[in-house]
Amino acid sequence: METPQAIRGTQDIFGAEAEAFAHVVETFERVRKLYRFRRAEMPVFEKTAVFSRSLGETTDVVSKEMYSFLDRGDESLTLRPEFTAGIARAYLTNGWQQHAPLKLATHGPLFRYERPQKGRYRQFHQLDAEIIGAAEPQADVELLVMADQLLKELGVSDGVTLMLNTLGDGASREAWRAALVDYFRGQREALSEDSQERLERNPLRILDSKDARDKVFLADAPKIDDYLNGEAQEFFGRVTSGLDAAGVEWTRAPSLVRGLDYYRHTAFEFVTDRLGAQGTVLGGGRYDGLIETLGGAHTPAVxxxxxxxxxxxLVGEWHPLPTEVVIVLEADSLVVVTNYLAAKIRRRGYSCEVVSSGSVNKRFEKSKKLNPLVTVIIDDKVDSIDGDFNARFKYSANVDCDRPDLMKYLTEELERKYFQNDGYDGDYFASGQDMVFSFESSR
RNA sequence: GCGAUCGUAGCUCAGUUGGUUAGAGCGCCGGCUUGUGGUGCCGGAGGUCGUGGGUUCGAGACCCAUCGGUCGCCCCA
Structure with missing residues (x-):
């Protein structure tokens, strides 16, 4: 029997990486609540038209990267390549207009048919935040400040910079685009093959070409600032002054454009040079035109x-908190004691792991590897002078264990309730890194 | 879609200019040792050397194809 392989570009995440992944999501959930963004869940697949219409037919995402298929009713469906289009559809379909302006947050898997490489997968995962039905620059500011706080709380903001640009309103953007096409047409023959292609399909993209043949023309290319009307300028000014007031650092990136057709006004990316070719860690912008393309009323959104x-x-390896208590069963006849104790400890809210298989030697090896704050040992050695003990309950805590609550719980409550002891029996000594306390139950 | 690079035990890797039964460390399992015990020693399981062709007296090592990983281009988070 041959084991089927995983699909190219999908990942099985485990261990420290999975913990880092969960940490990112948990941090996002916490921050999003601080900004009062409401949680939403959407389907992972939609009718293909949801994406093809909103993203722009000529974008690479639509023309060659979508995971599309026919269902049994011969309807073309697509695994979502991004969140925004699906959210916009849900907004219209469910009448969420009544909640406008609506602040939404979600996260989950997305799918794009691409060659995988560092930081890029066919099934990948994103955090997502949107404000729908808000035309004011204030919304852009709130979203950016939230993004900034998220990165700071994740501890990855070092070396990550916010690149900020404006594409102006629809009219500004079109005028600029036309000027760029004019300009680059003049140099057409000198451009790279890729950029000659871009000239027809997506001229704004020439601006961030990595090809040296294109770069020589960039300095003299038309600037968006020369095509912004007063309104667009004022809008951008309000965004930047809002960021300054909130203490969010940003860098103007006049050639920053975003790939999808629906962006207007604010466009931004938080970029780093620590992830190889995939420098963008968070990106977005304003998409005032998107909801109309899905048949809705004009609805501004960011x-x-x-x-x-x-x-x-960027977070790197993330390790969960250490196990608080490990119970080592040394005497198999007392297995019920481990069941009792473990249940009790966990119900109390402390993490606990039981080691009860393998040779005694292996059990201690295992417990050491778990590196717990406290090790509890269940033993039935009859080694007292009068020989009337039938169970012994010891625990050893790391000398540095700064958890008086846990220590108190174990010494006083558990020991008294289960073993009906009077407390320490005087057997108390230091062994290496551990302080060892020993209790014995008498009958 | 294009380019580069890699593919040997569960993991990380060695395997000399192609030459007898393919190795190590870690991990796993077992035994002994260690009187609070991540030590030490002994033993064990586990590999059709990604797959399929080819060259050769002989290939894990050379050639071709194919699949997969990694990184980059395009594009994008």
Whole structure:
């Protein structure tokens, strides 16, 4: 029987990486509540039109990266390549207009048919935050400040910079785009093959080409600032002054454009040079035109998405808190004692692991590897002078264990309730790194 | 879709200019040792050397194809 392989570009995440992944999500959940964003869940697949119409037919995402298939009714469905389009559809379908302006947060898997590489997968995961039905720059500011706080709380903000730009309103953007096409047409033959292609499909993209043949023309290319009308300028000014007031650092990136057609005004990316070719860790912008393309009324909105895998890589290995208590069963006849104690300890809210298989030697090896705060040993050695003990309950705590609550619980409550002892029996000594306390129950 | 690079035990890797029964460390299992015990010693399980062809008296090592991983281009989080 041959084991089927996992699909290319999917990942099985485990251990420290999985902990880092969970840590990113948990931090996002916590921060999103601080900003009072409401949680939403959407399907992972939609009718293909949801994405093809909103993202722009000519974008690479739509033209070659979507996971599309026909269902049994011959309807074309697509695994979501991004969140925004699906959220916009849900907003219209469910009448969420009544909640506008609506602050939404979600996270989960997305799918794109691409060659995998560092920080890029066919099934990848994003955090997502959107404000729908808010035309004011204030919404952009709130979203950016939240993103900034998220990165800071994750401890990854060092070396990550906020690149900020404006694409102006629809009219500004079109005028700029036309000027760029004009300009680059003049140099057409000198451009890279990729950029000659971009000239027809997505001229804004030429601006962040990595090809040296293109870079020489960038300095003299038309600037968006020259095409912004007064309104667009004022909008951008309010965004930047809001960020300054909130203490969020940013860098103007006049050639920053976003890949999808629906962006207007604010566009931004938090980038780092620590992730190889995939420098963008969080990106987004304003998409005032999107909801109309799905048949809704004109609805201004802003949002961003962040790659969980990329954030997790910046976070690095993340280890869960150490096990608080490990119970080592040394005498198999007393197995019920471990069941009793473990249940009690866990119900009390302390993490606990039981080691009760393998040779006694292996059990201690295992417990040492778990590196617990406290080790509890269940033993039936009859080694007292009068020989009337039938169970012994010892625990050893790391000398540095700064958990008086846990120590108190174990010494006083458990020991008294279960063993009906009077307390320490005087057997108390230091062994290496551990303080060892020993209790014995008498009958 | 394009390019580079890699693919030997569960994991990390050695395997000399192609030459007898393919190795180590870690991990796992067992035994002994260690009188509070992540030590030491002994033993064990586990590999069709990604797969399929080819060259050769002989290939894990050379060639071709294919699959997969990694990194990059395109694009994007």
């Amino acid at each position: 949002g961003w998405a962040a790659g969980i895998e990329r954030l997790a890589m």
